Amino acid sequence: MKTEIRFSGLGGQGIITAAVILGRAAALYSKKHVVQTQSYGPEARGGASASAVIISDDPVYYPNVTNPSVYVIMSQEAYNKYGNNAPEDALMLLDPGFVTSRPVCRCFEVPATSEAKSQLGKTVFANVIMLGALLEATGIVTYDALEHAVLDSVPKGTETNNKRALAIGQELVRSQL
Amino acid sequence: MKTEIRFSGLGGQGIITAAVILGRAAALYSKKHVVQTQSYGPEARGGASASAVIISDDPVYYPNVTNPSVYVIMSQEAYNKYGNNAPEDALMLLDPGFVTSRPVCRCFEVPATSEAKSQLGKTVFANVIMLGALLEATGIVTYDALEHAVLDSVPKGTETNNKRALAIGQELVRSQL
Amino acid sequence: MTEKTDFLNGNVACAEGAIAAGCRFFAGYPITPSTEIAERMAARLPKIGGTFVQMEDELASVAAIIGGSWAGARTMTATSGPGFSLMMENIGYAAMTETPIVIINVQRGGPSTGQPTKAAQGDMLQCRYGSHGDYSIIALSPSSVQEMFDLTVRAFNLADRFRTPVFLMADETIGHMREKVSLHSDVEIIPRRELKEGELPCAPDENGVPGFGTFGNGHNIHITGLTHSENGYPSTDSAEVHEQLIRRQVGKIEDFRNEIADVDIVNPDAEYIFISYGAPTRTVRQLMADVPETYGHLNLRIVWPFPDESLLAFKNAKAFIIPEMNLGQIAKEVRQYTNIPIVIVPKLGGALHTPAELKKAAEVAKTVTKPMTEVRL
Amino acid sequence: MTEKTDFLNGNVACAEGAIAAGCRFFAGYPITPSTEIAERMAARLPKIGGTFVQMEDELASVAAIIGGSWAGARTMTATSGPGFSLMMENIGYAAMTETPIVIINVQRGGPSTGQPTKAAQGDMLQCRYGSHGDYSIIALSPSSVQEMFDLTVRAFNLADRFRTPVFLMADETIGHMREKVSLHSDVEIIPRRELKEGELPCAPDENGVPGFGTFGNGHNIHITGLTHSENGYPSTDSAEVHEQLIRRQVGKIEDFRNEIADVDIVNPDAEYIFISYGAPTRTVRQLMADVPETYGHLNLRIVWPFPDESLLAFKNAKAFIIPEMNLGQIAKEVRQYTNIPIVIVPKLGGALHTPAELKKAAEVAKTVTKPMTEVRL
Amino acid sequence: MNLEDWYRQDRLPHIYCAGCGNGTVLNCTLRAVQELGFRQEETTFISGIGCSSRASGYTSSDSLHTTHGRALAFATGVKLVKPHQHVIVFTGDGDCSAIGGNHFIHACRRNIDLTVVCINNNIYGMTGGQGSPCTPYGAITTTTPYGMHEQPFDLCKLAEAAGANYVARWTSYHVKELTEAIRSGLEVPGLSFIEVMTQCPTSFGSKNKMRLATQMIDMFRENAVLKVKADRDTAAGKPLEPGKFIVGEFVRRHNPPLGVEESK
Amino acid sequence: MNLEDWYRQDRLPHIYCAGCGNGTVLNCTLRAVQELGFRQEETTFISGIGCSSRASGYTSSDSLHTTHGRALAFATGVKLVKPHQHVIVFTGDGDCSAIGGNHFIHACRRNIDLTVVCINNNIYGMTGGQGSPCTPYGAITTTTPYGMHEQPFDLCKLAEAAGANYVARWTSYHVKELTEAIRSGLEVPGLSFIEVMTQCPTSFGSKNKMRLATQMIDMFRENAVLKVKADRDTAAGKPLEPGKFIVGEFVRRHNPPLGVEESK
Amino acid sequence: MKLVINDHRCKGCNMCTKVCPYGIFQEGARPGARGYIIPVLDHPERCTNCRLQKFYGRQLCGMCQTTCPDQAISWIDEQPFEPHKVVIEY
Amino acid sequence: MKLVINDHRCKGCNMCTKVCPYGIFQEGARPGARGYIIPVLDHPERCTNCRLQKFYGRQLCGMCQTTCPDQAISWIDEQPFEPHKVVIEY
Ligand SMILES: Cc1ncc(C[n+]2csc(CCOP(=O)(O)OP(=O)(O)O)c2C)c(N)n1
Ligand SMILES: Cc1ncc(C[n+]2csc(CCOP(=O)(O)OP(=O)(O)O)c2C)c(N)n1
Ligand code: SF4
Ligand code: SF4
Ligand code: SF4
Ligand code: SF4
Ligand code: SF4
Ligand code: SF4
Ligand SMILES: [Mg+2]
Ligand SMILES: [Mg+2]
DSSP: EEEEEEEEETTTSSSHHHHHHHHHHHHHHSSOOOEEEEOOOOGGTSSSEEEEEEEEEEEEOOOSSSSSSEEEEEEHHHHTTEEEEEOTEEEEEEEETOOOOSSSSSSEOOOOHHHHIISSSGGGGGHHHHHHHHHHHOSSHHHHHHHHHHHHHHHTHHHHHHHHHHHHHHHHHHOOO | EEEEHHHEETSSSSHHHHHHHHHHHHHHHHHOEEEEEEEOOOOTSSSSSEEEEEESSSSSOOOOSSSEEEEEOOHHHHHTTTTOOOOOEEEEETTTTTTTOSSSEEEOOOOOOHHHIIISSSSSHHHHHHHHHHHHHHHOOOOOHHHHEEEEESSTHHHHHHHHHHHHHHHHTTTTT | OOOOOEEEEEHHHHHHHHHHHOOOOOOOOEOOOHHHHHHHHHHHHGGGTHHHHHHHHSHHHHHEEEEHTTOOOOEEEEEOOOHHHHHHHHHHHHHHHHHEHHHHEEEESTTTTTTEEEOOOOOHHHHOOSSSOOOOOEEEOOOSSHHHHHHHHHHHHHHHHHTSEEEEEHHHHHHHEEEEEEEESSSOOOOOOOTTTTTTTTOTTSOOOOOOOOSSSSSOOOOSOOOOOTTTTTTOOHHHHHHHHHHHHHHHHHHHHHHHOOOOOOOOOEEEEEEESSSHHHHHHHHHHHHHSOOEEEEEEEEEOOGGGGGGGGGOSSSEEESSSSSSSSHHHHHHOOOEEEHHHHHHHHSSOOOHHHHHHHHHHHHHOOEEEEEOO | OOEEEEEEEHHHHHHHHHHHHHEEEEOOOOTTTTTHHHHHHHHHHGTTTTTTEEESHHHHHHHEEEEEEHTOOOEEEOOHHHHHHHTTTHHHHHHHHHHOOOEEEEEOOOOOBBEEEEOOOOTTHHHHHHHSSSSEEEEEESSHHHHHHHHHHHHHHHHHHHTTTTEEEEEEHHOOOOEEOOSSSSOOOOOOOOTTTTTTTTOOOOTTOBBBTTTTOOOOEESSOBBTTTTBBBSSOOHHHHHHHHHHHHHHHTTHHHHHHOOOETTTTOSSEHHHHHHSHHHHHHHHHHTTOEEEEEESSESOOOOOOGGGGOOOOOEEEEESSSSHHHHHHHHOOOOHHHEEEEOHHHHHHHHHHHHHHHHHHOOOOOSEEOOOO | OOOOGGGGGGGSOOOOTTTTTTTHHHHEEEEEHTTTTTTGEEEEEOOSSSSSSGGGBSSSSSSEETTTOHHHHHHHHHHHOOSSEEEEEEEEEEHHHHHHHHHHHHHHTTTTTEEEEEEEEEEEETTTEEEOOOOOOOOBBBBTTOOOOOOOOOOOHHHHHTTSEEEEEEEEHHHHHHHHHHHHHSSSOOOOOEEEEEEOOOGGGGTTTTOSSSHHHHHHHHHHHHHHHHHHHHHTTTOTTTTTEEEEEEEEEEOOBBSGGGGG | OOGGBBBOGGGGOOOOOOTHHHHHHHHHHHHHHHTOOOOGEEEEEOOOOOGGGGGGBBBBSEEOSSTTTTTTHHHHHHHHHTTTTTEEEEEEEEHHTTTTHHHHHHHHHHBSOEEEEEEEEEOOOBTBBBBOTTSSOOOOOOTBTTTOSSSSOOOOHHHHHTTTSEEEETTOHHHHHHHHHHHHHHHSSOOEEEEEOOOOOOTTGGGOOOOOOOHHHHHHHHEEEEEHHHHHHHHHTOOOOOOHHHEEEEOOOOOBSSOGGGGO | EEEOOOOOOOOOOOHHHOOOOOOOOOOOOOOTSSSOOEEESGGGGGGGGHHHHHTTTTTOOHHHHOOTSSSSSEEEEEOOOOGGGGOOOO | EEEETTTOOOOOHHHHHHHHHHHHHEEEOOOOTTTOOOOOEEEEEHHHHHHHHHHTTSSSOOOOOOOOOOOOOOEEOEEEEGGGGGOOOO
16 A cells, blocks of 8 residues: 655745645654655745655665645645546545645545644644544544654644644544545 | 987086086977986975986987986986996996096096186086087087087077087087096 | 664764774764764764764865775765765775775765655765775675665775775665664674785785775875875876876776676576666565566675676676666666667656566566666656 | 967967957956966956956856856866866856856876876866766867967957856876967857847757846846746756757757867778877877877867767778876777777876877777777886 | 846746745845946856755846856856856855855955855755754754854855955845945955845754744844944943944955956 | 974975075974974864965974965865864965965855965966966066066955954064964964965076066065055055055954854 | 736745845735735835836835845836726726 | 084084074085085084083073074083083094
């Protein structure tokens, strides 16, 4: 089994961090083979941001994502670049506060940014909300694995809010199932 | 016909200049094939000085002097390095004011430095005196060619003294013939 | 064995490898895509008694790590193309003075500033020939985050064993991707051999390598980049001293090329053999996993000195297929040792070769007869 | 034709060649054994409306001549090994921006400061591969004082025609020896082609070379060492733009390698063929004069790009014998194009090969079968 | 020529982050050039590598985006070959004073007739926020995670000691004064060095409690002390308060320049 | 340890020309080291390339003869790894301020605890007499056959502007004062820069009407103005006469140094 | 003359809100075309430039424009009568 | 103590003739072993060091030695009685 997940959005939304946390959860706490990559570009300082995670039962040699089956999209620009071509059998999570288009594939609208702001007071939790949603939608890792990885990665003192963020994300998807 | 001439002495004696003048005389005013080379060395700033000229009727490809037939030697150190191994059929001109050893080959003692000082007032003419001596001893170029080359190479205003230096050198050898 | 696993990018793993190997001095100058190495060292070294210094440029960075090495530390710097080019003079100095140092080059698209954030392998020949004069060096090439750690450790051991600059020739792909990595803390350390009392500072032992006269240990030695005799003093006029010195310095590495070698040989009986190092190795492995038993594979973890004898393992070889993220740099070296046709598969611009592209190249390989054939993707 | 003969050393002849070719800007930094070139330019240029500037280092020297070239002048610098190593980054920049410049390297013994006053040919591969990334350049190699003049003129023409850095890879022997030299004043000038109105500044013509947008002529162009598209603007994210740019820049030289070629082929029917460039050519010629009709000889006045087709002239070749004042650098390139055995005859330390040594090498050549065999003198 | 013609409009918007001061400095420079009525073909912009050095890509005239730190050496070649040309160099604190420090002091020593606009944001912006030779003591950057523990350069003092004919410092808040200073720099023969303290909210501000560009502008406004005032204070024995810095014109002299038409 | 033990006796006589001042500076340096009672194994000499930089080959202790201009960068590595070590750098005007100018100002900025003895003979001696950044205006060299037309550096001013803790200038005539200055330099923590005006009769003197070393020494004696006197003159509005230069101690301060044991 | 913000260029840095002596720029609230929050103009007719530029034939203040790091601020000619046109949409 | 010039080191620069306050060094006239003209010593016993070094147990002047660029000047212990020994050669 091999799953390719693409995260995309704007700089500052925590896109890369989300991908790294997921990768970490799968690699360290789920004994999967994982490669996480991201795109850099001096041409777009503070602009677009994208990252990909490949999670597999077998070793992952070729590290480039060829056809992701899961998309997490947090800006319209990113949607235009990646989401537009998502195949019908893919799964997409998008933040409807930023993305107005809708794909042909199965799609969850996860208003992560606005929920983060309203429920947790800060938009920085949006990416972890997205991870909670992703967990619920895919079950790609266990909850424990993901929580572990989140707690490894976030600043001291924000643990509770991050756990709440995970739950909020899960709930946002669960309600759409 | 190919003649290899080695000039050696101390820095400041005009060793290189002498070689260049001879080379010039042969190359430009005698239609010979000529290569002039010299040794450099940071290890001996202002110390030993050596140069070689190859004069030939045919093109000179290999530029290194292998067995010089003519030696002009102006210091004991230089004698030790080069003059000692001069073969019996070679010809040597040395300044007895600096060199105390004597070779197995034919040898002219040319007190160029002291004569320059006494007859021309300055030791700088010693090298041109040596050239005059060399001319007389070998006839390797014509007098005209050598004079041309000397006049090409020396500072304005010193022409007369340099011509006298040539003559002094010639005379010093002639008297020993 | 204490072991810690983490999920890190290659650059960070490299810094951790250096620290595990005992590197306690890092001098560097930031440049994409290698900067994370310096940043990690800046965060880690002060906590463990080491020193991080950001120098004014890359020339100074190499100079400082050479100085630091003579002061007794295992030292390292990291850079990418443009900075690497600036290091060339002092790399030659390190070779000439036989100073153990480790230099990481996380390769990006060149020439010049080129593509700062894209992967490439365009500096492989520069790494070997970029400084003036004849000399030799050792260069490693990692193809995974784990190898960024492991080969960095190895680089330090080779540097000390052979008293030479050692290069980790990584690339942006491996430097920036994250994988699981075991951070062994008790890695094997092969320290440099200290100069013995009475031993001349530049006289070779049986391996051609002189003892190392660490500064401050009372050896009273003089080190110079000029041609020098065995007592270390300049001797720039003697052809013999020079020839002997350079022959020894080159020989101490080249004569041991098949000892230094670190390769994977897969399917040695195959007829069509991929040769790869660094990121392209991953694609070759992917292809080998997709269609097993079809092709042979020679993976080079050490590229310089080139392990020529490993070519002999492939007894049935009909062609060597060499995918590189450059115009065929190591292929030229392979050519030195074989008359078997070589298929060059260059790829520029930062994207990896895909498995499909390699398959196509393998098809071309079946038709070639000339010594060198290039596949245009 | 106005002609003046003089008895000069190679370095001075080189400076005179540059002036004859119209070079009016020289930026340099002194280094043995190339300094006389700068000194001559310092004396001559101010008298003829040109400018000499001594820069703070060699990095600055190349930078200044690149700037000067964009301002419209034919520009040059001269250096030797250590300085050459420092030039590597900006040489890559010149390649990437397709700036015509001429760089003289009067080679001395390396690596590092090595033997400052001794001849060598140790920088031949550095000249080709010393900057990071894939690029191509042109390099000439003079073997007489006359060629120091003539090939310097040629270097400027090639630089302008191909819009590339061109190297005159001389050595201490040729730079410092004096011979008779004809200082032609009306040498052939092949100027660079000015960018036409409406033409894109980085779009190739039929030869793969873009027009040159001299600064101050109203072209309003932007020049960058980043990967750029045909309009000259940075475009660092696209693999296609990068691959196309680099392929074109390399191709504009490599595809013309046999047009650029400048060789002497002597005794093409011989079985044992010497291949040489620079100072060793003189010894080969001496040997050929001593024992005529015995050996073949391929003399390279242009070493890079390597004129591979010239090897084919030797139909009966049983071995190529390659004397070099390095450990066999160009021999590696010859090997790329032939399966005929190659005999490497390296000589280090500053002394030339002697005719006797070459004869010995030719004897060895009669016995070889391996692709590469080294003769130890 | 209109001001907007001095921008390479087909390259805008530029790549700079929101709030980055580089765009402001670009405005002031082009305004100075426009006010002086330079012709495009007489004007050349040269820069090194860095966010700041990207400025030469947005000016509409011949421009040379060179290698990191070397812009002044390239500019020296351009100017010596074409002394008529107005040559303006954009550089950053890293480009100018880290890797480019030698060319900087030598251009000042030669007093070559260039105008150097050094955008000092106290950081390496382009590579993501490492310390520079101008990072203030104690400041946090990605390579000084425990606070910078080396002293910073005073670039204006260096330029003065090295020989520049015109030296001034302003900030991206002082747009009028800055424009005026660049104008003066272009007018004074010899090397003119104009340092502009500029905000990099992304790489410097975010790590040093000034996430917003506007916070950094406030900081400049508060900490910039006019030279006349600073001189008064010094005379009165009052040292500059920590964190403050002096702005104004420091040097205007007429030592022999290099690369001006007459001197050729 | 005796003074003569500080010389690598098996390398003497050295390669310097007759009358070259480098040997004198070597004497003063080793005398200072000896007076301070340093131990050989605690002392390291580092140099770049040039006649002056050959000095490190004649000192008896660990020594590193590096690449042209880079000595201070090498020294930085040695010192940071072994802060106990006394690190003395020999350099020339070319080595220090031409190719090495950047390392020079950065070593001063970092204020790293090194003692730099810069032998300024106003010329590139080793390569046969080309102009250096310290060649006086108008002087003849092989690359300025019509007279130097660029301004020279004032190295002491540069060192001060860049941040060095100790800065002094003497000449090879002032052997006592020079020895004392080097001693002070070794004692003051942080970067100490001691410039020594030194005769190169071969490459500089011979072209500038001072063929004899003794003529150059006379010139130093006549043209060196003590700082106290120069300060008095300045206060009185009397400018320094052309051709004269100031000698003395210019800076002695206690800014935080780098590379001293405590700061590690 | 009319003060305009080019919302394809503006990155919402709010520098203009700092420098205008008349406080004409006010922090905005809603993202523009590229996702940045663009300032809104409060009584731009108070702007010296808007009022007097035509009259004096040259730029009079321009602090905002010179400061705007993104070259997003400019003045356009007002269409005659345009400000008075009232379009009623149903 | 006795002042000596090592003529394998001295290069005849005459710097010592400049700096000795007692004028003990005088320009020489004849070349030494290596061809350089070596200074001659005029009444070296006037030298402070020669006279008093032993007495004070430390170097007292040393200007010549510190200045000598070629490390050619030093003091050696005089052999007891040696100065008084008269060797008559026939
Ligand atoms: C030789 C070399 N070394 C390093 C780099 C990487 N690099 C690019 S920009 C930069 C720093 C730029 O800092 P600064 O000049 O202050 O510009 P800013 O981005 O802050 O405006 C560095 C280190 C490079 N391009 N070339
Ligand atoms: C990279 C490099 N460039 C040039 C040289 C040649 N070179 C050797 S010494 C020197 C100048 C030395 O001048 P300075 O430092 O003043 O020393 P001096 O000989 O005058 O004492 C130069 C240019 C070199 N060795 N390396
Ligand atoms: S990183 Fe800093 S300097 Fe670079 S564009 Fe962003 S704000 Fe400006
Ligand atoms: S050339 Fe000058 S500096 Fe060099 S040794 Fe001779 S006198 Fe001294
Ligand atoms: S200053 Fe410019 S970019 Fe910033 S908010 Fe105002 S209009 Fe937008
Ligand atoms: S021009 Fe002046 S008054 Fe008008 S909006 Fe801009 S800052 Fe305000
Ligand atoms: S100073 Fe020394 S080298 Fe010079 S003449 Fe006197 S003893 Fe000889
Ligand atoms: S020690 Fe003093 S008094 Fe004695 S000879 Fe030397 S300079 Fe003269
Ligand atoms: Mg900056
Ligand atoms: Mg000097």
